[in-house]
Amino acid sequence: MEAALTLQQALRWAQAQLPASDSARLDAEVLLAFVLQKTRVHLYTWPEAELSPEAHTQFAQLISARAKGEPIAYLTGTQEFWSLPLVTNRHTLIPRADTELLVELALTLVPDGPLRVLDLGTGSGAIALALASERPDWQLTGVDRVADAVELARSNAARLKINNASFVPSDWFAALTGKRYDLIVSNPPYIDDADPHLTQGDVRFEPRSALVAPAAGLADIQRITVDAGEHLAVGGYLMLEHGWQQGSAVRDCLSAAGFVAVATHQDLAGRDRVTMGQRP
Structure with missing residues (x-):
């Protein structure tokens, strides 16, 4: 995952990392909203906003864990x-x-x-x-x-x-x-x-x-x-x-x-x- 992705790009990247999930889009939205401490609506209101390096790293780690099957509820708590x-x-x-x-x-x-x-x-x-x-x-x-x-x-x-x-x-x-x-x-x-x-x-x-x-x-x-x-x-x-x-x-x-x-x-x-x- 490259640095300085927009929220829209980050969601697209995340969905591609979750081929085994039957809710890949929703998983990506929930995890990105969790990282940003925003609502899912925010992701589509500001699609061109860029991820900070810290948010980028946290999001990538969560998507990696989800790709291994870890439940969303455990990842977000x-x-x-x-x-x-x-x-x-x-x-x-x-x-x-x-x-x-x-x-x-x-x-x-x-x-x-x-x-x-x-x-x-x-x-x-x-x-x-x-x-x-x-x-x-x-x-x-x-x-x-x-x-x-x-x-x-x-x-x-x-x-x-x-x-x-x-x-x-x-x-x-x-x-x-x-x-x-x-x-x-x-x-x-x-x-x-x-x-x-x-x-x-x-x-x-x-x-x-x-x-x-x-x-x-x-x-x-x-x-x-x-x-x-x-x-x-x-x-x-x-x-x-x-x-x-x-x-x-x-x-x-x-x-x-x-x-x-x-x-x-x-x-x-x-x-x-x-x-x-x-x-x-």
Whole structure:
């Protein structure tokens, strides 16, 4: 990459370096805007502006890392979820748009009024913070067995000034003895260890422990459904995100654990994504 490129030239160069990305143009725009601390609109408002040597070097390094497959969210340290700008790092999964279905269902299917809500495996705090931001009268608790994830979720809550969400370290329900909730949500590990997708795309860089579960990806879901009854109030709901081919198996898990009104909901692509049940 030559010195003193204009923003327009820099974007063209960057796109050519990312032949394996199906979003090369967007990747280049996001990374250049990050380097310049400007909006993407700025790049096209001032296309003839020149990159400084420092910005040139930083942009080239980021594009090189992206060409090797590193996720944009890790390179910039941020990812938007439910319109919330969340800080991300390599200790947690990158929040994804598919998971917003879980938030939407919780907001539309659960009765209004003050609720106690638990987010299992909270990671960056995405689900808990999205729900807390929409329902100030709800009290959210997010748990994660990874201490660094808990600290990240706490810092996201503080930075976003969301005061009705707290985060504590816990291996699923281990630290929650005697506590009950009106709603439990979770996006647990659900990928089979042999799934070839683990060697592709962003997931190569994400923590494997947050992605993979034994028993064809169902082990953590099975554990949650068995233990959730002790922590749900009567009439409370359990909502689980899962793989698009796991809907039937997850419904079986919930039914076997005694849940009623078990149902699976599809994502925008029409694939099974979230299954829920109610404690009778």
